[in-house]
Amino acid sequence: MKRNTITIIIGLLFLAVAVLFYVISLDMMREAYLLPRLLVYAIVVLSIGMIIESLIQHKKEQEKIEDEVASSGGWTAKASFDKAVAIKGTLFVLLIAIYVLLIQPLGYFIVTPLFIVGAFMLLKSTSFVVSIITAIGFSGFVYALFVVFLHLPVPMGILAGLIQ
Amino acid sequence: MLFTPTIVNNIVGGLGNLLQISNILFVLFGTLIGLFVGAMPGLSATMAIAMLLPLTFNLSAETGISMLAALYMGAMYGGSISAILIKTPGTPAAAATILDGFPMAQKGQAGKALGISLVASTIGGLISGFALLLIAPLLGNVALQFGPVELFAVGVFGMTIIGSLTDKSVMKGLLSGVFGLLIATIGMDTISGTARFTFGILNLYSGIPFTVALIGLFSVPQAIRLSMQNDDEAPITSDVKDRMLPTLKELWFLLPTILRSAIIGIFVGLIPGTGGDTACWYAYNETKRFSKHKELFGTGLPEGIAAAESANNAVVGGALIPTISLGIPGSSATAVLMGGLMVHGIMPGPTLMTQYANVTYTLIWAVIFSVISMFVMGLLFTRASIFVTRIKNRVLAPIIIILCVIGSFAINNSMFDVILMFGFGLLGYFMDMIKMPTAPMVLGLILGNLVETSLYQSLAIGHGSAAIFLSSPIAVVLLAFSALSILQATPLFNFLRKKRKTT
Numbered sequence: 001m002k003r004n005t006i007t008i009i010i011g012l013l014f015l016a017v018a019v020l021f022y023v024i025s026l027d028m029m030r031e032a033y034l035l036p037r038l039l040v041y042a043i044v045v046l047s048i049g050m051i052i053e054s055l056i057q058h059k060k061e062q063e064k065i066e067d068e069v070a071s072s073g074g075w076t077a078k079a080s081f082d083k084a085v086a087i088k089g090t091l092f093v094l095l096i097a098i099y100v101l102l103i104q105p106l107g108y109f110i111v112t113p114l115f116i117v118g119a120f121m122l123l124k125s126t127s128f129v130v131s132i133i134t135a136i137g138f139s140g141f142v143y144a145l146f147v148v149f150l151h152l153p154v155p156m157g158i159l160a161g162l163i164q
Numbered sequence: 165m166l167f168t169p170t171i172v173n174n175i176v177g178g179l180g181n182l183l184q185i186s187n188i189l190f191v192l193f194g195t196l197i198g199l200f201v202g203a204m205p206g207l208s209a210t211m212a213i214a215m216l217l218p219l220t221f222n223l224s225a226e227t228g229i230s231m232l233a234a235l236y237m238g239a240m241y242g243g244s245i246s247a248i249l250i251k252t253p254g255t256p257a258a259a260a261t262i263l264d265g266f267p268m269a270q271k272g273q274a275g276k277a278l279g280i281s282l283v284a285s286t287i288g289g290l291i292s293g294f295a296l297l298l299i300a301p302l303l304g305n306v307a308l309q310f311g312p313v314e315l316f317a318v319g320v321f322g323m324t325i326i327g328s329l330t331d332k333s334v335m336k337g338l339l340s341g342v343f344g345l346l347i348a349t350i351g352m353d354t355i356s357g358t359a360r361f362t363f364g365i366l367n368l369y370s371g372i373p374f375t376v377a378l379i380g381l382f383s384v385p386q387a388i389r390l391s392m393q394n395d396d397e398a399p400i401t402s403d404v405k406d407r408m409l410p411t412l413k414e415l416w417f418l419l420p421t422i423l424r425s426a427i428i429g430i431f432v433g434l435i436p437g438t439g440g441d442t443a444c445w446y447a448y449n450e451t452k453r454f455s456k457h458k459e460l461f462g463t464g465l466p467e468g469i470a471a472a473e474s475a476n477n478a479v480v481g482g483a484l485i486p487t488i489s490l491g492i493p494g495s496s497a498t499a500v501l502m503g504g505l506m507v508h509g510i511m512p513g514p515t516l517m518t519q520y521a522n523v524t525y526t527l528i529w530a531v532i533f534s535v536i537s538m539f540v541m542g543l544l545f546t547r548a549s550i551f552v553t554r555i556k557n558r559v560l561a562p563i564i565i566i567l568c569v570i571g572s573f574a575i576n577n578s579m580f581d582v583i584l585m586f587g588f589g590l591l592g593y594f595m596d597m598i599k600m601p602t603a604p605m606v607l608g609l610i611l612g613n614l615v616e617t618s619l620y621q622s623l624a625i626g627h628g629s630a631a632i633f634l635s636s637p638i639a640v641v642l643l644a645f646s647a648l649s650i651l652q653a654t655p656l657f658n659f660l661r662k663k664r665k666t667t
Contacts, residue, residue, distance in 0.1 A: 003597060003598055003599075006594055006597055006598050007598040009594075010594060010595065010598060010600070014339060014343055017343075017346070018346070021346060021349075021361055024360075024361055025360075028356070028358065028360065029356050029358070031353070031355045031356040031620060032353045032355070032356040032358050032360055034619070034620065034623075035345075035349060035615070035616045035619055035620075036346060036349045036360070036361075039342055039345050039346040039349070040346070042338075042342045043339065043342055043343060043346060046335055046338055046339040046342060047339060049335050050333070050335050050336055050339055053333065053335055054598075085392045085394075086392075088391065088392060089388055089391055089392040092388060092391040092392075092561065093388060093590070096384075096565050096586065097586070099565070099569065100569060100582055100583060100586050103569065103573075103579075103582070104579045108570070112566055115562060115565075115566065116562055116563075116566070119391075119561065119562035119565075120558075120559070120562065123391055123558040123561065123562075124558065125556060125558040125559045125562075126559065134559075138563065138566070142566060142567070142570055145219070146218075146219075146570060146574060150219060150221070150222050150223075151222050152218065152219075152221060152222060152574040153573065153574055153577045154570055154573065154574070155573060155579070
């Protein structure tokens with residue numbers, strides 16, 4: 001996806017949130033809606049400004065490309081977009097989402113080592129054996145740091161009764 | 165009398181607090197972590213503080229914040245290790261160190277380059293620490309006279325300046341900040357006592373936890389970026405074979421550069437929205453300008469390293485001055501430090517220097533002590549930290565995610581916070597893609613309550629009239645600066661500037 005398109009999507013997203021907050025604020029008393037509404041007005045102006053700024057920039061870039069094409073007799077250096085890299089990034093994000101969704105039901109000690117091994121394999125970080133050693137070592141280290149040393153909670157899931 | 169007996173008592177009390185063995189140990193630990201984290205090219209100081217913030221939840225506020233400040237200081241020096249040895253800045257604040265640091269290492273003087281960096285960082289850090297100790301109480305005393313009108317103006321000034329000083333689009337910077345302020349209004353409204361924008365979700369009644377937001381915004385985007393980087397080729401690492409510490413003669417020669425750069429660092433730190441990454445370039449360019457042999461810069465000149473490194477460590481103390489005296493963070497890293505205080509229920513504002521004096525003055529001494537600790541740790545562990553510069557980004561990425569997930573869960577023992585953190589992380593990633601800064605959004609979340617309460621109180625004093633903001637000269641000046649910083653981002657300003665040029 002082009003940066004320009006993402007800018008417009010984020011601009012529209014902020015705009016939509018602002019409008020939604022404005023509609024909700026219609027039922028509020030003055031003390032509660034005063035600042036949110038002022039901010040909503042500012043977001044509307046800034047979001048529209050950002051979208052316009054992005055469109056102008058896009059137009060300039062297009063003109064520049066057209067000029068380049070014209071001056072090089074129809075040839076231009078097209079920005080190469082590495083699809084493989086994008087797919088790897090997307091898969092990593094999906095892996096994080098799965099980790100976040102499963103950590104509570106299955107527990108830290110099952111999901112974290114699996115996440116490390118899965119991510120290392122996906123990103124080709126290390127060999128399989130090193131991945132497993134790192135997964136066990138790092139999961140143990142974080143548990144010791146958070147739970148044993150700092151007395152902070154980690155989600156234990158189905159192993160809750162066994163370990164604690 | 166500039167320093168009242170109360171201030172002197174607080175300064176002495178803060179020193180006494182810091183000298184407790186647990187605080188000293190955590191400062192040493194923070195410095196060491198900072199040194200290693202700074203040396204890893206994939207991690208910035210801000211991100212490391214955000215990621216390790218949950219470690220401080222069960223510590224006392226003084227101990228936790230002292231450890232984080234030490235981490236910040238240590239990371240500023242640590243960044244130069246990879247800049248000098250592998251030509252990759254460990255933190256953005258060490259970008260200018262590469263120019264002369266790497267060529268020096270290539271000439272077989274890696275130890276000397278690291279030693280100059282360590283000494284310059286130490287002197288710069290010490291000067292800024294004492295500047296913090298001298299200026300913050302005085303500024304804090306002035307801020308104590310501030311009523312709601314001035315506090316509102318300070319909040320607006322901080323927001324607009326951090327939004328408009330971005331080197332990217334000012335429009336995007338301001339939008340990020342205003343959006344942060346808007347989402348800070350989610351939750352129970354303290355003024356009207358009603359729940360706002362909670363959509364019936366119980367977890368949102370206490371508002372968006374800023375710690376969760378800042379972990380997501382500062383750490384997850386970097387982990388995603390690192391996962392997509394190709395680091396198959398091992399970087400060329402220079403060996404450290406020569407001695408590290410410069411001779412007294414060399415130090416004497418570098419001293420004017422170090423002092424000038426320290427002052428630059430303090431001033432750059434003072435300005436909200438600018439940090440070590442700006443200061444290092446500014447100091448480097450100034451040193452080059454003052455030099456009689458400009459042409460030698462970039463070939464391995466000790467002054468180049470000294471300038472950049474003194475300035476980026478001096479930023480730490482400088483950026484903490486507005487943070488603790490006014491409640492306006494001077495850099496992204498100090499915004500995260502502010503978050504570290506808020507976890508313990510300490511809210512930004514002038515009360516930091518009075519109501520929470522024990523914490524604040526301990527923090528000030530921790531900054532000074534962390535410089536000494538950084539010097540010792542630097543001498544002992546610089547060679548060891550060379551190994552962490554070799555850790556691949558693709559190994560770091562999943563590790564960062566685990567620390568983010570476990571850290572955000574630990575805040576409230578809640579999975580909702582983890583999902584929220586991930587949501588902010590994705591938002592941060594896309595914001596980064598379109599070059600929209602995330603720091604103003606975090607500042608908006610931090611200052612939201614202060615801005616809203618002071619706005620409401622000011623209007624109550626002025627019987628509902630906004631003219632109340634014109635009654636205070638301080639507020640008028642700050643709001644005028646804010647308006648100016650917004651106006652300079654508009655097409656009208658560009659039009660007037662062009663017109664002036666043509667006439």
